[in-house]
Amino acid sequence: MEIMSLVVTGLSIASILLLVALGLAIIYGVTGVINLAHGELVMIGAYCAWAMQSFFGLGLLASLPLIFLATALLGWIIDRVVIRHLYDRPLDTILATWGIGVMAQQAVRLLAGGELRYVEMPEAMNHPVSLLGVEIPIFRIFILGLAVALFAFTWYLIFRTTLGLKLRAITQSREIASCFGVNSNRIYGLTFAYGAGLAGLAGAVVSPLKSVAPEMGTTYVVDAFMVVVLGGVESLIGSVASAFIIGQSSSAVAFYANDTIAKALVLLFIVILIRFRPQGLFAAKVRS
């Protein structure tokens, strides 16, 4: 029984991780930009959920599409104004996006105040149900479902649409894709917007589970990075697997030791992994 509860906790952590990491994985995989502002986009998504609820009385579910659009637009603007100029300086994107993150954090603090905010869980989803013999709220299952659905949608987008084809072409070689008439600037902008939108969604759905604060993004960005690095940059399936592995191992180690040690051990494991398999655990062989 105890093991089942660990597994379910792990699944819940993993689904949140996957939601946050999916946007990051796409941005990093396609454009090579290390987006340190990703956590802030998550945070902004959470604040949008809070604002929708307290100013317009919109429920969380109803506001999800709006939040996606709003954060996607923000991501597109960030890409057009700043990131676009840095595509051939990947290390500098770390610095620039971190600066953007700092600005976003402070802007939110000025607009919404520094105190913790709370978002209500949709009422219909507050009841516990039994999963694998463990009682958890329906909302957790909703998050799991949403993570899987968004993953499936992203997969479809990348592997079954023209946009995805262009995107994959750019990933392999930007120059040659451009020679064939692919507008890489536009695709980059769209990718960034889509990734940002996903981050916003992730922030919105986790907002009822945790308190919303301007600093909340920092922890997410680190975790999301670890998922992406562990899974392999260009492997979507890898992100799922690594979210699952990190989620389960955090929950297991946290059970036997404590949260801090769990986090430190997971990080150490990832450091060692990068050293020996920088392409990630599940990367397909790509000619480069």
Add this chain to the structure above:
Amino acid sequence: MRNRDLIQYLTYGGVCLIILLLPVFVQDAFLLNKSARYLVLGILAVSLSLSWGYTGILNLGQATAFGLGSYCMAMALKLRTIPIHTGAEGLPDFMVWNNVEKLPWFWEPFYSMPFAIVAGIAVPVLIAAGLGWFMFRGRVTGVYVAIITLAFLVVVNLLFIDQQRFTGGFNGITDLAQLDLLGFTFDAYGASSYYLIAICLTFCLFFALLVTKSKAGLILQAIRDHENRVRYFGYDVARYKIFAVSVSAAIAGVAGMLYTIVMEFASPTFMGVQLSLSVVIWCAVGGRQSLLGSMLGAILVAGMQGALSESETFLDTWTLVMGLVFVLVVLFLPKGLAGAAETLMGRLFRTSGHPSKTAATTQGEAPARPAASRPT
């Protein structure tokens, strides 16, 4: 080139002289303490400039070395506090609160101040060299170095917070004695501490400058500009990189020790992600490919932050402005203020008929990083 070196030495010496003379004009103890604090951060920036600006290793965990140095000094000073702050048998107070009965073995040697000072340099160097060996022997480069060093910093930070019994946890090590060395007492608010820090700063700055002027320093810069080409020449790139991070960690360790002296405590925030990324900002703003630029960048940014956050009106907007300035610097001044100054100097030289000088100034230009450095 000789002439250019001389100008550089003179500029560096001039700035150090101004710093050393400051207490003559500033008597206010509080202000002196604050200036000393910014100088320490300047030393930290010099250390990052050496590894990031000169070798191209973006070490996002520079605060690891800084924090370790700081804790080494704090441990030694904690053991010298008057008994009122410590438990029975000179046990530090936080250990008493955490039911530690005997001084842990690794605290014992810190009764000796020389040991603590050596440890404050040696521990960061060993850890940096170990991590460097681990990374560079496996030819980890670019973004992955940044991720590994950052992750490692977080691990060390978490461990220090978690091991409350030995490190004081969140609170760090507080209530420290004043440093007593060679007959001097270094009061954090006195001129003595300021001089100590200013002298250490001068020493570190010139030490780093000499390293960059040495043959090894030239190879480090060559590695930054084109790593593989250096490897084809037969140089052991990994060894040089390990050397760079070790020297950098030594300087950061010194800065950490000084920071404890001037702040009168050690805290996990000294090895926090926030500080570590701030160092990167300072170097970027000041100009990472110039030791002096990085140092002045740190003093300028940290000083402005200190001054503006004291006034009510700027308290909130400061961070916003800082973020904006940083993004603008990354976008438009990839070589920072020092780079801008150098370009300006180059223009002046050209008008007075020294075309060779401008050629010399452009040699360190940031190379257009090849798209291949992307992990594909």
